[in-house]
Amino acid sequence: MARAHSERSLRGRVAVVGIGETQYYRHGASPDPEFKLALKAILAACDDAGLDPREIDGFSSYSEERSEASRLAAALGTRRLSTATMQWGGGGGGCCAAVANAAAAIVAGLADCVVVFRSLAQGQYGRFGQTGGISTISGEKAYLMPYGVLAPPQRFAMRVQRYMHEHGVRQEAMQAIALASYHHAQSNPRAVMFGKPLDPGKYNASRWIAEPFHLYDCCMENDGAAAIILVPEERAGDFRNKPAYILGAAVGAGYRSGAIPHNSPHYASASFETLAPALYRMAGIGPADVDVVQSYENFTGGVVMALAEHGFFKPEEANDFLTLDNLIAPAGRLPLNTSGGNLAECYMHGFELVIEAVRQIRGQSVNQVKRNDVAMVIGGPMVTPASNLLVGSGATL
Amino acid sequence: MNDTLRRSYLPAGLPIPVSESDGLSAPYWAGLRQNRLLVQRCAHCRTWQFGPEWLCHHCHSFDLEWTAVEPRGRIFSWERVWSPSHDALRQHGPYLAVLVELPDAGNVRMVGNLLGDPTQAVIIGTGVEGVFEHHCESTPPYSLLQWQFAVA
Numbered sequence: 001m002a003r004a005h006s007e008r009s010l011r012g013r014v015a016v017v018g019i020g021e022t023q024y025y026r027h028g029a030s031p032d033p034e035f036k037l038a039l040k041a042i043l044a045a046c047d048d049a050g051l052d053p054r055e056i057d058g059f060s061s062y063s064e065e066r067s068e069a070s071r072l073a074a075a076l077g078t079r080r081l082s083t084a085t086m087q088w089g090g091g092g093g094g095c096c097a098a099v100a101n102a103a104a105a106i107v108a109g110l111a112d113c114v115v116v117f118r119s120l121a122q123g124q125y126g127r128f129g130q131t132g133g134i135s136t137i138s139g140e141k142a143y144l145m146p147y148g149v150l151a152p153p154q155r156f157a158m159r160v161q162r163y164m165h166e167h168g169v170r171q172e173a174m175q176a177i178a179l180a181s182y183h184h185a186q187s188n189p190r191a192v193m194f195g196k197p198l199d200p201g202k203y204n205a206s207r208w209i210a211e212p213f214h215l216y217d218c219c220m221e222n223d224g225a226a227a228i229i230l231v232p233e234e235r236a237g238d239f240r241n242k243p244a245y246i247l248g249a250a251v252g253a254g255y256r257s258g259a260i261p262h263n264s265p266h267y268a269s270a271s272f273e274t275l276a277p278a279l280y281r282m283a284g285i286g287p288a289d290v291d292v293v294q295s296y297e298n299f300t301g302g303v304v305m306a307l308a309e310h311g312f313f314k315p316e317e318a319n320d321f322l323t324l325d326n327l328i329a330p331a332g333r334l335p336l337n338t339s340g341g342n343l344a345e346c347y348m349h350g351f352e353l354v355i356e357a358v359r360q361i362r363g364q365s366v367n368q369v370k371r372n373d374v375a376m377v378i379g380g381p382m383v384t385p386a387s388n389l390l391v392g393s394g395a396t397l
Numbered sequence: 398m399n400d401t402l403r404r405s406y407l408p409a410g411l412p413i414p415v416s417e418s419d420g421l422s423a424p425y426w427a428g429l430r431q432n433r434l435l436v437q438r439c440a441h442c443r444t445w446q447f448g449p450e451w452l453c454h455h456c457h458s459f460d461l462e463w464t465a466v467e468p469r470g471r472i473f474s475w476e477r478v479w480s481p482s483h484d485a486l487r488q489h490g491p492y493l494a495v496l497v498e499l500p501d502a503g504n505v506r507m508v509g510n511l512l513g514d515p516t517q518a519v520i521i522g523t524g525v526e527g528v529f530e531h532h533c534e535s536t537p538p539y540s541l542l543q544w545q546f547a548v549a
Binding site: 134135136137138139140141142143144145146147148149150151153154157158159161162165207208209210211212256259260261262263267 | 407411412413414415416417418422426447448454473474475476477478479480482483486491492494495496505506507508509510521537539541
């Protein structure tokens with residue numbers, strides 16, 4: 001299974017040795033400004049690792065992150081800055097790409113200790129889900145916004161509708177994904193929806209945002225920050241916690257997936273048709289080897305597509321596979337979004353999913369799965385570039 | 398066909414479409430103002446292309462011609478929007494957006510609104526025809542292409 005180091009691969013060569021997050025808040029509710037949230041999450045990750053923050057020599061993020069690397073390096077007093085990487089576009093589709101880019105910098109010898117992070121204070125900077133104050137618009141949005149296709153639910157509903165039409169996917173499949181996230185959040189005190197359970201009746205009675213999305217098919221909007229620390233595999237044993245190794249990652253999308261407006265040839269897709277095979281190839285494993293999955297829920301329909309594209313079931317099997325029992329820890333067929341994810345833990349643009357994957361490998365999740373050697377993260381679906389990630393225990397190397 | 402709409406489907410105040418500063422889509426928006434749907438077609442390999450780009454994605458020719466197309470197609474997908482995400486829509490209620498593919502132009506797709514009762518059933522594959530919606534009073538003025546069920 002292991003690959004020779006002469007091959008071009010991330011497999012087993014980089015370890016996650018620290019994880020940290022701030023308290024998670026409803027959008028606009030953070031008492032701290034965004035940059036301070038970033039600093040808090042990074043320091044928490046260093047503390048988790050037992051690492052002097054001055055040893056960080058690189059920063060990696062995505063989705064037009066505003067907490068900028070040089071300012072972070074100056075604030076933290078890092079002794080030198082060796083890499084500063086931003087993933088280009090794709091919003092939350094970049095949450096795994098940011099990890100991949102950092103890992104690649106380490107494997108290539110550019111940097112030794114890279115923090116990957118995301119910070120968000122929407123009270124300070126405005127919400128993602130509202131559009132106002134725009135008078136004229138050009139480019140892709142010019143073909144959409146004048147028709148009331150403005151916010152993310154409206155931009156993605158037609159894609160999911162088409163997928164449901166092509167493959168006979170029912171509303172209940174999407175509902176099961178929402179129920180699984182809320183189920184897991186009820187045992188996660190970090191979760192914004194902790195103490196707020198969801199059942200099918202409440203899901204069905206919830207208002208439509210844009211058909212086929214009910215309220216509970218849509219992610220929250222939140223404030224907070226989350227960070228992880230990456231080091232070369234040789235140093236993995238020098239820190240407090242059990243390391244989680246990068247087994248593989250893939251970034252991008254298929255043929256002309258960026259053709260606007262809504263003109264990608266493979267429209268009813270989550271953008272993983274090329275990425276899933278690349279990820280499995282690098283990791284040297286297949287879907288049956290994956291113990292637990294964290295799959296970015298901007299909208300539940302995107303998760304249906306993303307899981308199918310990663311080979312966990314065929315699209316035509318979605319209705320049978322996607323049931324609450326199959327998706328919950330500790331022993332469902334495919335435990336999904338075990339912290340509560342974007343729907344119910346915190347919409348940290350998927351970075352809470354990356355942290356949860358590491359917790360599962362360590363055996364520290366509040367919804368710990370029984371088999372925990374291989375954890376997958378699937379970044380934001382239906383965008384380009386998208387990304388995915390596999391992390392594993394030392395036993396997988 | 399090629400009807401012009403008296404009243405706009407959605408209330409005023411939504412973002413106004415304009416060409417990019419490099420002029421890439423200017424012929425498209427100018428065409429709509431004149432009740433013409435123009436789509437790029439490669440003069441070299443005849444590939445249709447929408448949205449516009451400077452280069453033919455098929456043969457890499459820069460020689461793309463803006464070609465008039467009958468505004469007719471079929472519904473490729475749709476959504477009914479209930480939750481307003483813009484102040485202009487705050488009091489409006491539900492509305493329908495459709496993604497229409499154009500068989501006469503290489504099956505390129507365009508987003509518009511489906512005219513009529515916003516609570517009506519929508520079936521993928523249904524034939525539709527275009528209706529030009531002019532916003533002459535707007536600054537700057539602009540036009541949209543809306544859709545209604547085809548007569549025959």
